[in-house]
């Protein structure tokens with residue numbers, strides 16, 4: 633059996649929880665102020681999907697979301713994408729379209745999932761559930777509400793992406 637390895641990029645505005653999500657999924661931990669280890673480009677985790685071993689390599693940005701030249705290099709060769717916005721940050725929700733376009737421009741139409749993170753802070757939200765679902769529908773994406781902090785739906789996001797990738 634050939635081993636399947638998938639480069640996954642986690643994309644969205646600063647502070648939505650991208651680094652925390654990668655750390656949670658690959659190391660099983662959550663810390664309040666995660667700082668990316670210098671020199672580490674990605675973390676990985678191996679899972680079984682339909683009796684196949686899949687190695688997910690989750691690429692993180694070092695908080696340089698605003699710099700196009702850096703993000704372009706980061707997207708190169710990506711085979712799956714997580715688009716993340718935060719429950720407590722309306723701008724991060726409004727920016728999803730532009731993140732999707734950036735990724736598509738670089739790598740085309742790859743398996744992608746939309747995630748609303750920090751669902752544990754739902755009482756502080758400025759985004760109603762209909763508009764979040766509307767966005768997912770318009771972009772034709774599977775939508776998950778997640779809390780990296782509470783470890784809610786994080787595994788499901790990556791399992792879905794791996795399955796979607798294998799179905800190509």
Ligand code: GDP
Pocket residue numbers: 644645646647648649650651652653663664665666695749750751752753778779780781782
């Ligand atoms: P990034 O800039 O997108 O990589 O975001 P970070 O992973 O650095 O997270 C930004 C802040 O949000 C940190 O203080 C995290 O601890 C916090 N955070 C991440 N995920 C969650 C979550 O699900 N719930 C809550 N309450 N805070 C979170």
Ligand code: MG
Pocket residue numbers: 650651652693694695
């Ligand atoms: Mg980060």
